[in-house]
Structure formats: structure tokens, C-alpha cells
Amino acid sequence: xxxxxxxxxxxxxxxxxxxxxxxxxxxxxxxxxxxxxxxxxxxxxxxxxxxxxxxxxxxxxxxxxxxxxxxxxxxxxxxxxxxxxxxxxxxxxxxxxxxxxxxxxxxxxxxxxxxxxxxxxxxxxxxxxxxxxxxxxxxxxxxxxxxxxxxxxxxxxxxxxxxxxxxxxxxxxxxxxxxxxxxxxxxxxxxxxxxxxxxxxxxxxxxxxxxxxxxxxxxxxxxxxxxxxxxxxxxxxxxxxxxxxxxxxxxxxxxxxxxxxxxxxxxxxxxxxxxxxxxxxxxxxxxxxxxxxxxxxxxxxxxxxxxxxxxxxxxxxxxxxxxxxxxxxxxxxxxxxxxxxxxxxxxxxxxxxxxxxxxxxxxxxxxxxxxxxxxx
Amino acid sequence: xxxxxxxxxxxxxxxxxxxxxxxxxxxxxxxxxxxxxxxxxxxxxxxxxxxxxxxxxxxxxxxxxxxxxxxxxxxxxxxxxxxxxxxxxxxxxxxxxxxxxxxxxxxxxxxxxxxxxxxxxxxxxxxxxxxxxxxxxxxxxxxxxxxxxxxxxxxxxxxxxxxxxxxxxxxxxxxxxxxxxxxxxxxxxxxxxxxxxxxxxxxxxxxxxxxxxxxxxxxxxxxxxxxxxxxxxxxxxxxxxxxxxxxxxxxxxxxxxxxxxxxxxxxxxxxxxxxxxxxxxxxxxxxxxxxxxxxxxxxxxxxxxxxxxxxxxxxxxxxxxxxxxxxxxxxxxxxxxxxxxxxxxxxxxxxxxxxxxxxxxxxxxxxxxxxxxxxx
Numbered sequence: 001x002x003x004x005x006x007x008x009x010x011x012x013x014x015x016x017x018x019x020x021x022x023x024x025x026x027x028x029x030x031x032x033x034x035x036x037x038x039x040x041x042x043x044x045x046x047x048x049x050x051x052x053x054x055x056x057x058x059x060x061x062x063x064x065x066x067x068x069x070x071x072x073x074x075x076x077x078x079x080x081x082x083x084x085x086x087x088x089x090x091x092x093x094x095x096x097x098x099x100x101x102x103x104x105x106x107x108x109x110x111x112x113x114x115x116x117x118x119x120x121x122x123x124x125x126x127x128x129x130x131x132x133x134x135x136x137x138x139x140x141x142x143x144x145x146x147x148x149x150x151x152x153x154x155x156x157x158x159x160x161x162x163x164x165x166x167x168x169x170x171x172x173x174x175x176x177x178x179x180x181x182x183x184x185x186x187x188x189x190x191x192x193x194x195x196x197x198x199x200x201x202x203x204x205x206x207x208x209x210x211x212x213x214x215x216x217x218x219x220x221x222x223x224x225x226x227x228x229x230x231x232x233x234x235x236x237x238x239x240x241x242x243x244x245x246x247x248x249x250x251x252x253x254x255x256x257x258x259x260x261x262x263x264x265x266x267x268x269x270x271x272x273x274x275x276x277x278x279x280x281x282x283x284x285x286x287x288x289x290x291x292x293x294x295x296x297x298x299x300x301x302x303x304x305x306x307x308x309x310x311x312x313x314x315x316x317x318x319x320x321x322x323x324x325x326x327x328x329x330x331x332x333x334x335x336x337x338x339x340x341x342x343x344x345x346x347x348x349x350x351x352x353x354x355x356x357x358x359x360x361x362x363x364x365x366x367x368x369x370x371x372x373x374x375x376x
Numbered sequence: 377x378x379x380x381x382x383x384x385x386x387x388x389x390x391x392x393x394x395x396x397x398x399x400x401x402x403x404x405x406x407x408x409x410x411x412x413x414x415x416x417x418x419x420x421x422x423x424x425x426x427x428x429x430x431x432x433x434x435x436x437x438x439x440x441x442x443x444x445x446x447x448x449x450x451x452x453x454x455x456x457x458x459x460x461x462x463x464x465x466x467x468x469x470x471x472x473x474x475x476x477x478x479x480x481x482x483x484x485x486x487x488x489x490x491x492x493x494x495x496x497x498x499x500x501x502x503x504x505x506x507x508x509x510x511x512x513x514x515x516x517x518x519x520x521x522x523x524x525x526x527x528x529x530x531x532x533x534x535x536x537x538x539x540x541x542x543x544x545x546x547x548x549x550x551x552x553x554x555x556x557x558x559x560x561x562x563x564x565x566x567x568x569x570x571x572x573x574x575x576x577x578x579x580x581x582x583x584x585x586x587x588x589x590x591x592x593x594x595x596x597x598x599x600x601x602x603x604x605x606x607x608x609x610x611x612x613x614x615x616x617x618x619x620x621x622x623x624x625x626x627x628x629x630x631x632x633x634x635x636x637x638x639x640x641x642x643x644x645x646x647x648x649x650x651x652x653x654x655x656x657x658x659x660x661x662x663x664x665x666x667x668x669x670x671x672x673x674x675x676x677x678x679x680x681x682x683x684x685x686x687x688x689x690x691x692x693x694x695x696x697x698x699x700x701x702x703x704x705x706x707x708x709x710x711x712x713x714x715x716x717x718x719x720x721x722x723x724x725x726x727x728x729x730x731x732x733x734x735x736x737x738x739x740x741x742x743x744x745x746x747x748x749x750x751x752x
Contacts, residue, residue: 080658087647087654089687109687110651110687111685111687112655113683115681272465275460275464275465275488306490309489310487311485311486311487
């Protein structure tokens with residue numbers, strides 16, 4: 001294998017692929033970056049066995065100025081190779097297997113020789129057939145991920161809850177996550193209606209990594225098999241394993257009726273909850289209290305050691321009885337952030353029952369649910 | 377005590393004073409911020425007993441819009457108070473001692489009540505008489521600090537070496553630091569010649585904090601007592617304790633003659649050393665090798681596990697014999713960075729003796745010395 005490439009173009013691909021590569025893993029070859037040079041171009045692959053990312057620099061890509069002198073394949077130590085590539089002196093670099101798996105990297109007057117690994121020992125990526133395919137706008141997908149992934153569980157006691165449940169039915173797409181204290185649900189109607197029925201649970205960690213790669217992408221093609229999902233982002237392929245098992249039926253968790261509805265500006269309420277949480281964070285039980293009545297609403301937080309805070313809230317609309325309810329302010333902050341600067345409606349039944357946050361407009365499309373904390 | 381103040385102006389002073397406040401300390405009152413309101417303005421004090429910072433907002437300062445309704449003093453939990461102040465909703469805030477040491481902070485609709493401490497229990501700042509005073513340009517002082525503090529020791533086995541040795545003699549000012557493996561020495565001729573002879577050793581940690589505060593300052597007034605130094609930066613006072621003991625005589629460490637002189641561009645050499653250190657960092661003994669001869673110079677680094685690197689160096693001028701010398705690349709990187717993008721001369725005697733780096737112009741003013749590593 002021997003190729004010369006523009007360093008800036010190469011680093012861009014290298015950064016994407018590196019997202020999948022773990023510093024430590026039980027499979028040593030996975031700390032490496034796989035490079036394959038063939039007649040068409042150069043393929044970079046990284047994987048931590050949960051996520052795999054593969055991207056191809058084409059010989060037709062002018063900015064890459066890729067010149068393949070000899071085809072071949074090698075696995076190079078990823079973190080170390082990345083550091084080298086980023087510090088090379090010249091605009092271009094040449095990578096060449098010299099003998100065995102020993103590989104030289106030359107650029108300007110610098111010559112590195114590093115020990116690679118046999119590319120044949122690198123695990124094969126899953127083969128995914130393209131029968132079950134969905135096309136999504138990258139912006140929409142990124143928004144859906146950011147709005148739901150906040151509610152995934154980070155506890156391994158119920159692994160299924162560490163994922164987001166994606167379900168497709170005709171052109172209806174729903175994403176739900178819950179850690180059993182809170183729940184986020186987003187619904188979207190897709191443009192294209194040629195979608196098969198599909199149910200999948202994608203690890204939250206995979207979706208967080210995927211979201212970071214969606215910024216300069218327009219459309220994402222999604223393909224699903226029994227235990228893998230593939231997102232195609234142009235020339236870059238993002239694979240994730242799926243979580244196995246049945247996701248709990250979340251529809252019955254969401255209250256369909258409420259006795260009290262209060263409208264707030266999400267950004268204003270977020271700032272007030274932030275301030276109240278300064279106190280609750282100093283206390284052993286991280287709880288703030290919301291009091292709602294016709295005469296006014298306020299949020300309070302306190303820590304016996306440090307002090308207390310109370311703040312009158314600006315209520316835009318109010319319908320129902322008076323209520324005192326306590327909750328974890330960090331759940332509320334995550335939920336409020338996911339709406340951006342819009343007006344939201346918060347719907348309560350009693351101080352012991354979950355309450356929901358929805359946009360004032362288009363309530364069905366997006367629900368954040370929070371379970372209150374019982375206080376005495 | 378009761379005062380109202382513009383929050384932005386207050387936060388600026390709070391940030392400066394907070395530099396001195398440690399999160400954990402054996403003296404609990406020092407986790408606090410001391411506030412004193414008197415007829416002239418509001419004084420903020422923070423200290424970790426090594427460094428103390430005091431700053432005053434004057435009632436004459438228009439941007440601060442400071443209004444003192446009642447004079448008085450209190451100590452408030454610093455980290456927590458800072459977080460509150462930064463998240464308050466309104467442009468102004470009011471701080472008031474309501475009963476005992478309980479203090480309210482109000483801004484817009486938010487009302488915080490926090491438990492303060494008796495300001496009388498706060499340690500007094502050192503009293504410094506103004507007989508021994510030096511005036512310095514803030515830019516020069518910042519440069520001197522950044523060029524020398526890199527060489528202070530971070531080991532407590534010889535505490536005196538954790539400081540930078542400042543000496544004044546007439547209008548000659550010298551700053552020296554060494555950790556016994558390397559040494560940095562900077563000399564400056566001061567404009568004002570009315571300087572007394574003075575010798576002091578300032579902890580490197582104090583100088584690092586001071587340097588961060590010098591950005592928007594023009595002139596610094598420095599006053600010294602037996603065990604304290606005070607830097608006056610306009611309305612802000614920065615106190616540091618001095619290290620006690622005699623600083624070793626460093627003049628005899630610096631070779632006055634050399635057999636080999638090589639001129640490099642500091643930035644180019646830094647980049648090459650950076651690349652070579654990628655390999656040496658993977659090795660147990662972190663060493664790179666420089667080879668100089670009439671036919672060319674090169675730097676090499678290697679790690680038995682990972683690989684090796686070699687790079688031809690661009691030598692601008694060369695005088696003397698051939699030489700092979702090994703050293704810690706991290707010391708070299710610190711030293712090279714301190715010169716900026718200029719041409720420097722590196723002067724060697726043998727591969728076992730310390731070598732020095734100086735600017736090509738004005739060699740006496742600035743010396744970096746590095747002790748080589750013996751290799752076999």
C-alpha cells in the first residue's frame with residue numbers, strides 16, 4: 001500500500017472515523033484505524049464494536065488530491081496516528097507499507113516509521129441489505145435525537161432503557177426514551193410514505209455520536225436489520241448495534257387528561273429553575289418546589305446549611321386549581337432546554353402524579369413527562 | 377450592610393478576587409468572600425493565605441451604579457455566592473444583611489437568603505509600608521513571568537525552587553527560576569532608576585495567577601516587605617507571601633563559553649521537537665536526540681513499541697564540531713515557546729554539559745538552559 005493525500009482533507013475524514021474508536025477496548029485491533037487503498041480510493045474504518053464508522057476518500061475528490069500508487073490495507077494505532085498526522089509539517093503526506101506491517105508516514109522533512117497490524121484481523125462490518133430503508137432530513141433527525149436522548153437511562157440495571165425507541169408506521173415516526181423518572185416523546189410525519197413498519201431501540205450513546213456528525217449533512221438514509229442500524233451520510237456510513245428486547249409500552253404512562261394547565265415561556269422558566277437548583281444542589285435531596293395558585297406562582301429551593309431562594313414566576317396563562325408540587329430540577333432543566341425559546345404548557349393532575357410539558361402549538365408532536373418527588 | 381450595584385461591574389471584580397479563593401482550605405472562613413461597604417465604596421477580598429486579592433468598587437464609578445444604603449461587612453460562601461450573582465435575572469442586585477449574618481440577595485423577582493459569616497473572623501491582610509517600591513510595565517512583567525515561571529520546580533522537596541527569584545540592583549532587574557534540570561533567566565533594565573536593592577522569591581503559583589490579571593493593566597507598582605510582596609494594579613491589590621531562605625547562586629550554572637553554536641528559527645524547531653516528542657512520550661524514558669554536523673542536523677525520537685521518527689532540521693547558521701546530544705523534549709518545548717517566532721542561538725559544549733538557548737539579538741537579556749540526558 002502506498003498513497004499520497006492532502007492532509008486537511010484526510011484529517012476531516014479521520015476525525016469522523018475516530019469518534020467510533022475507543023482508547024481502551026478488550027479487542028486490541030479496535031484501538032486501530034483501518035486503512036484500505038484500492039483502485040477507487042481510500043477507505044477509513046473505526047469501530048468500538050458498538051458503533052462503527054466507515055468513510056471513503058475518492059480518487060475523484062479534487063480537494064483530497066489522492067494518489068494511490070499501490071493498493072493494500074493496514075491497521076494503524078489510531079490515537080497515535082492521528083496525533084502524527086495533525087502535526088506533520090507539509091500540506092500533503094505519504095503513507096507506505098515498507099515491510100511486513102511497518103508503515104512509514106512522510107511529510108516535508110519528517111519521516112515516521114510505525115508498527116501497524118494485519119488488516120485481515122480487523123472485524124468485518126455488518127452486512128446490511130437495503131430492503132428496509134427510510135430517508136430523513138438530517139436537521140430533523142438531529143433535533144429528534146437531542147429532544148429524546150436526554151431521557152435515556154444511564155444505569156445498566158435495565159439495559160433496554162439506555163436506548164431510544166424508534167418506531168415507524170406508514171409515514172408516522174415516533175421516538176421515545178425514558179429512565180422511568182421522566183420520559184421524552186417526539187412524533188414526526190415523514191414526507192415519504194414508502195416506509196415499512198419498523199421498531200428499533202438504538203443506544204443513546206450511538207445517537208449522541210451520530211448527532212455530532214449531522215451538522216453538514218442534508219439527508220440521512222437509514223437501513224435496519226435485526227440487530228444493526230446503518231445511517232448513510234453521503235460518503236460516510238455510521239453503524240450501530242441495536243438493543244435487544246421489547247421496549248416497555250410507554251403510551252399508557254402519558255396522562256391523557258389534566259386538571260391544571262399553566263403556560264410559561266420555556267426560557268424564562270429555565271432561568272428560574274436554574275437559580276432554584278443552585279440551592280437544591282447543596283442539599284441532600286435535590287428537589288425544588290413549585291406553587292401555583294390564582295394569586296401567583298413561585299418556585300422555591302432550599303438547603304438547610306446554605307440558605308434558600310424563592311422567585312415569583314411569570315405565568316402566561318393559568319387554568320385549574322391551586323397546586324404544590326416538588327420535582328428534581330435537573331430533569332426539568334433538561335426538558336425545558338429541549339423546547340428552545342417558545343411558550344409551553346405544563347399540565348398537572350395532582351402533586352403525586354406525573355406532569356407533562358408540551359409546546360403550546362402542536363401539542364401532540366412533542367411531550368416531556370416528569371414524575372414529581374413526594375415531600376413531607 | 378445594604379447596597380445595590382450593577383451586576384456586570386460587580387462580577388468583573390468578583391472574578392478577580394475569586395482567583396485567590398481556594399475551594400478547600402484548612403481555614404473555613406477563607407472559602408468565603410469578604411465584602412465591606414463603607415462611605416467610599418465596596419471592598420471585595422479573597423485569600424487562600426498564600427495569595428490575597430483585594431479590590432474596591434468606588435461610589436464614584438459610574439458603570440458600577442453603586443448605592444450604599446447601610447455600611448457594614450460580611451463574609452459570604454464564595455463559590456456559591458458567585459454562582460448566584462452570575463445567574464440573577466436583573467441588571468442590578470441588592471445585598472442586605474437582614475439579621476445576624478443572614479444575608480439576602482435580590483434581583484428582579486428572585487430572592488436568595490444565605491448564611492454568611494462574621495467578617496471579624498476574617499484574617500487581616502498584611503500591612504505593607506511603601507518604602508521599597510518599584511514601578512513596572514504590566515506587559516513587561518507578564519512577559520518576564522511567562523518566560524521564567526516555566527522552569528520552577530513543582531516538587532516540594534526543595535520548596536525554594538518552587539519560586540522565581542526576583543532581584544533588583546539599581547535599575548537592573550533579573551528574574552531566575554530553575555528546577556535543577558533547566559533554568560530560565562531574564563534581565564531587564566528599568567526606566568526608573570530610583571530602585572533599592574532587593575531580593576525576593578515569589579511562589580510560581582502566585583505569579584501565574586498575577587499574570588492572568590495583568591491583561592488590561594498598564595503599570596504595576598510593586599512593594600516588598602520581609603515576607604510579603606504587594607502588586608498594585610490600579611484599584612486591585614495582589615498580595616503574595618514570599619518563600620523564605622536563600623535562592624541558590626545560579627550565575628555559576630550558566631556556561632560562559634561554548635564550542636558549538638547553531639542558529640534555528642524557534643517556531644520551526646518547536647514544531648519538529650513536538651513531532652519527535654510524539655514518539656518519546658510513548659517510551660519509558662522521554663528523550664529525543666539531536667545530531668548536528670556539517671552535513672546536516674536532525675532530530676530523532678523513538679519508542680520500541682510504537683515506532684520512530686527522524687526529521688532533518690533547517691539550520692540557519694552553524695559553527696563548531698559535530699555533536700550528538702539527548703534531552704527531555706518537554707523542557708525544550710517550554711523553552712522554545714518562550715521565545716516566540718524569532719531566530720535563536722543554541723550553544724553547546726559537550727553532550728554531557730548543559731546547553732543554552734538565547735535570542736540571536738540581545739543575548740544577555742534572556743537565557744534558557746537545559747541539562748542533557750545521558751544515553752548509552
